[in-house]
Amino acid sequence: MTLAADVLGPPAEDILPPLRHRAKARREHVSTAMLLAPPAIYFTLLFVVPLVVLLVYSFYTYQNFNFTAKLTLANYTEALTSPALRDFYFRTLKIAFAVSIIVVAVSYAFSHILMYVLPRAKRILYFLVLVSLFGGYLVRIYAWRTMLGRDGVVNSFLISTHVIRSPLSFLLNSNFAIVIALLNFLIPLGVLPIFSAMQNISPRLLEAAEDLGASRIRTVRTIVLPLTIRGIRAAFAFCFIATMAEWVTPQLLGGPLDQFVGNQILYEFGETLNWPLGAAIALTLIASVVLILGVLFGLLRLVTRS
Amino acid sequence: MRRWQLLGITCAAALLATACTGNNGTTTVVGASGSVNPASCKGVTLRFLGLAGEDGKAVTKAFQAKYHMKISETNVADWPTAISAIKVGQPYDLMTVPMWYAQRMIAAGVVRPLATSKLTEWKNIFPGLAKNSLILGKSGTVYGAPIAWGDGPFVYNPKLVSSPPTSLLELLKPQWRKKYVMFNSNAVFDMLALEDGYKNAPLLTKAQFAVVTKQATTLVKNAQAFTTSYQDGTDRLVSGDAAIDISGWEAMVNFAAAKGTTLKYGFYKADLSGWFDNLGIPTTATHADCALAYINYILQPKTEAALATSLVSGTSNSQAVSLVGKSDQIYNYSTVEHIVTSQQDLLQFPNPTPPNTTPSGIMNFQDWNNAWQNITAGR
Numbered sequence: 001m002t003l004a005a006d007v008l009g010p011p012a013e014d015i016l017p018p019l020r021h022r023a024k025a026r027r028e029h030v031s032t033a034m035l036l037a038p039p040a041i042y043f044t045l046l047f048v049v050p051l052v053v054l055l056v057y058s059f060y061t062y063q064n065f066n067f068t069a070k071l072t073l074a075n076y077t078e079a080l081t082s083p084a085l086r087d088f089y090f091r092t093l094k095i096a097f098a099v100s101i102i103v104v105a106v107s108y109a110f111s112h113i114l115m116y117v118l119p120r121a122k123r124i125l126y127f128l129v130l131v132s133l134f135g136g137y138l139v140r141i142y143a144w145r146t147m148l149g150r151d152g153v154v155n156s157f158l159i160s161t162h163v164i165r166s167p168l169s170f171l172l173n174s175n176f177a178i179v180i181a182l183l184n185f186l187i188p189l190g191v192l193p194i195f196s197a198m199q200n201i202s203p204r205l206l207e208a209a210e211d212l213g214a215s216r217i218r219t220v221r222t223i224v225l226p227l228t229i230r231g232i233r234a235a236f237a238f239c240f241i242a243t244m245a246e247w248v249t250p251q252l253l254g255g256p257l258d259q260f261v262g263n264q265i266l267y268e269f270g271e272t273l274n275w276p277l278g279a280a281i282a283l284t285l286i287a288s289v290v291l292i293l294g295v296l297f298g299l300l301r302l303v304t305r306s
Numbered sequence: 307m308r309r310w311q312l313l314g315i316t317c318a319a320a321l322l323a324t325a326c327t328g329n330n331g332t333t334t335v336v337g338a339s340g341s342v343n344p345a346s347c348k349g350v351t352l353r354f355l356g357l358a359g360e361d362g363k364a365v366t367k368a369f370q371a372k373y374h375m376k377i378s379e380t381n382v383a384d385w386p387t388a389i390s391a392i393k394v395g396q397p398y399d400l401m402t403v404p405m406w407y408a409q410r411m412i413a414a415g416v417v418r419p420l421a422t423s424k425l426t427e428w429k430n431i432f433p434g435l436a437k438n439s440l441i442l443g444k445s446g447t448v449y450g451a452p453i454a455w456g457d458g459p460f461v462y463n464p465k466l467v468s469s470p471p472t473s474l475l476e477l478l479k480p481q482w483r484k485k486y487v488m489f490n491s492n493a494v495f496d497m498l499a500l501e502d503g504y505k506n507a508p509l510l511t512k513a514q515f516a517v518v519t520k521q522a523t524t525l526v527k528n529a530q531a532f533t534t535s536y537q538d539g540t541d542r543l544v545s546g547d548a549a550i551d552i553s554g555w556e557a558m559v560n561f562a563a564a565k566g567t568t569l570k571y572g573f574y575k576a577d578l579s580g581w582f583d584n585l586g587i588p589t590t591a592t593h594a595d596c597a598l599a600y601i602n603y604i605l606q607p608k609t610e611a612a613l614a615t616s617l618v619s620g621t622s623n624s625q626a627v628s629l630v631g632k633s634d635q636i637y638n639y640s641t642v643e644h645i646v647t648s649q650q651d652l653l654q655f656p657n658p659t660p661p662n663t664t665p666s667g668i669m670n671f672q673d674w675n676n677a678w679q680n681i682t683a684g685r
Contacts, residue, residue: 064662065413084676084683091684149547169484172547173531252538256490256529257684263490264679270386271491272675273414275393 058279065273075280085281088261089288095175095260096243099182103239104232106183107190112220115198126195129188137185141252144181148172148253177253182243189242190235197231198224229304237293244289261285344373344603347596351376355388356402358537359557360453360583362604365612369603375596384489384535392416392588399597403450403586405440406493406658412449417586419447424598427605430625435582440657450584451601453610454619457580458497459571461554463543470550470572474501477552478521483528486550487542490532492678494522494553496658501576508660508674515669519677526681537561543569556618571618582622 061070079085110129114122147153148171155167170176201224209219247262254260261281268278354361354377361379363370370376380398382388385407392398393414403417411417422428428436428451435452443449462470466485471477474497477486488494498518499507510518530548533539539551540558544567551558554571562569585604587597603609605622611629614621621630664670 065410066415082679084679084685087683087685145545145547149545151546173484251532251534254531256488256526256532256682259490259532259682264682266386267490267679270384270390272671273386273389273393273410 054279054282057275058283060276060279062274062276067274067276072276075276076284078277079280079284085261085264088259088264089285091258092244092246092260092262093292095178095182096240099179099186099243100236100239102179102183103186103190104194104235106187107194107235108228108232110187110191111195111198112224114195126191129191133188138248140184141181141249144177144184144253145172148177148180172253173255173258175254175258178246178249178258181249181253182239182246186239186242189238193234193238194228194231197228201227226304229300233297233300236296240293241289244285344369344375344596344599347593347599348374350593350596351378352399352593352597352600353397354379354400355382355391355396355398355588356400357381357404357555357557357583358561359617360402360585361400362453362585362600362609362613364616365609366600366603369600369609375600377600381537382535389414389416392590395590397590397592398588399591399593400600401586401588403441403584405438405582405584408440408450408584409657411586412443415589417449418589418591418594419443419449420451420587420598420601422448422451425451425602425605427602427607427610427623427625430607430623431605432622432624435622438582441584450586451605452582452584452622453604453613454617455580455582455622456556456619457573459554459556459573460550460552461539461543461556461558461569461571462550463546463548464568464570466546466549470570472575474498474525474552474574474576475521477528477550478524480528482550484530485548486529486552487531487533487539487548488525488529488552490682491553492674493658494525495519495674495677497553498522498525501574503576508658509664509668510660511667512669515673515677519681522677523681540565540569543567560616560618 057067058075059071059073060067061072061074114125118125145152149155150167150169150172152171154171155164158164159167205223205227206219209223214222245262246260247266250258250260250263251266262285265278265281265285268274268281350373352375354363356379358379358381361377363377363379366377377400382391382402385404388401389407389411392401393416401417403411422436431452432455435455436448438452441448441450441452460470471482476482495510495515495518496508498521499510499514502514502517502521504510504514504518506514529552531542533542533551536555536558539548539554540561542548543551543558544562544565556571559569559571585601587594587601591597604613607623607625607629610621610623610626613619614626614630621627659674660669660671662671
């Protein structure tokens with residue numbers, strides 16, 4: 001305590017009754033609650049409640065195009081053991097991994113170019129990346145259909161330049177078309193976290209590495225990469241989750257044998273009206289995505305530590 | 307509030323929501339009490355959910371103007387979407403009830419029974435349609451008013467197809483590979499079974515089903531894509547990405563004409579199946595009586611004739627046949643009349659899927675689903 005305090009005693013606010021403190025604390029609580037309420041209500045109503053509804057439905061019994069509240073585990077048994085559903089899961093998983101890896105690689109290279117190769121143009125280029133997110137996803141899917149179609153831009157160009165004689169059929173209604181459309185949609189979402197992570201790296205660290213004679217590749221490997229690992233993780237998770245949950249792109253751009261597990265969920269909910277099984281497949285999908293990402297990130301943590 | 311309390315409230319809300327979505331709304335007979343008087347519907351907007359054109363908006367302008375009624379249409383991409391929309395409680399007053407999904411819609415509590423006694427033209431609706439078991443509930447109650455019917459056509463782009471197929475089995479040949487599109491629906495088993503001459507379809511024995519499944523596997527493998535709706539099928543044919551939509555609708559020809567492209571339709575020689583569509587009143591309807599009045603107007607001979615012309619389909623009202631222009635009659639009513647006039651010929655409009663419970667040795671709906679799932683999984 002200072003001399004003044006010794007002479008004058010504790011400050012007036014400290015000796016005021018605790019009532020004032022409590023009122024202040026209550027006000028803070030109220031304002032915090034008011035600030036948090038809208039997102040909390042939004043999250044609860046549009047995410048938690050539907051998820052619990054889905055969970056409840058997944059235990060219902062399906063009978064004659066309807067379902068009853070007779071609880072059963074049969075839907076989970078079906079979702080986990082059906083060989084056909086397993087094929088849908090693996091098909092989706094394969095595309096999700098491919099898309100996520102490509103997105104991370106392209107986004108990383110693009111962000112690196114923005115930050116270190118074309119730093120003067122980075123704001124414009126970053127803005128262009130953001131602008132590409134403005135277009136509606138369905139509009140883009142139909143645009144890809146026009147471009148990749150039999151008489152589309154790509155085929156017309158290749159035919160007019162005599163590269164091919166007849167239209168390439170694998171461009172549309174194929175895994176190729178699905179992957180292209182997903183990359184187009186997800187690369188901007190991959191760039192955002194990786195670019196943000198790169199921006200947080202102090203230029204002094206890079207200068208120090210350069211002064212100590214590290215090559216550019218070594219600098220990236222030992223400094224940039226470890227410091228952007230969170231961005232990479234976020235980009236991968238974004239893409240992986242988005243692709244695993246896809247059903248529109250395979251439906252509109254894929255062939256009959258390119259449908260994802262999401263399409264199967266739609267089929268169960270709609271065509272057979274088997275909502276309990278559809279819910280069980282959906283929840284199994286969510287659980288498997290969480291599990292896969294958990295294992296992957298755990299392994300990544302082990303690798304980066306070692 | 308403690309976390310567990312919050313979690314408890316959330317779960318309670320979710321359970322309440324579950325209970326609410328499980329509630330299929332009212333299933334009382336529409337028009338059972340009181341009279342159906344369109345005059346009391348002044349200023350009402352009827353919300354329609356279903357196939358483009360089947361709302362009848364284009365042929366009911368006089369009715370709409372007289373009673374200041376409006377029709378707002380939501381054209382569905384597919385039937386599962388339409389059923390789901392009603393199941394989760396979205397309010398609609400009218401919906402297309404296609405024969406193929408009618409029993410599923412009735413079982414799922416999606417549509418209400420109709421008081422046909424209030425429909426002045428009901429007596430003139432072809433009995434093959436009006437008394438068809440597909441639109442009847444267990445107690446014989448009617449759940450849909452037939453408005454159009456037709457043969458099961460395929461639709462093709464004549465620029466890409468010089469000689470259209472005569473049989474669905476023809477499409478299994480390599481020359482048709484990646485040239486056609488189809489719906490993601492196990493109803494194709496029924497079409498193939500009829501091509502194979504299995505008159506008992508969709509009640510197939512294990513051996514018959516094995517044959518059909520093998521053919522369907524090739525059919526799906528050779529298909530270019532699954533279409534999501536008739537509009538989607540039309541778009542794919544118009545763009546030239548597909549040459550044939552194997553499960554088309556004659557109205558697609560009109561959809562394409564509006565886009566400046568000529569499409570044609572044809573029929574398989576085996577005469578696989580007929581179709582008929584109905585107007586039903588969803589369980590979420592808030593203007594059910596007005597919807598019934600509207601249906602009553604649609605069924606009037608003049609309106610029905612106009613609707614048949616605009617949909618390139620058959621009319622369901624026997625009194626409307628003479629009102630359909632000769633050039634607009636895509637069916638020779640004198641020769642195909644038995645299809646819709648005779649109840650004995652209900653096989654012409656068979657349910658394309660088997661029931662959930664079938665006699666021993668006959669494949670049921672779940673068997674069909676499992677087989678279809680295996681095919682689309684690429685097994």
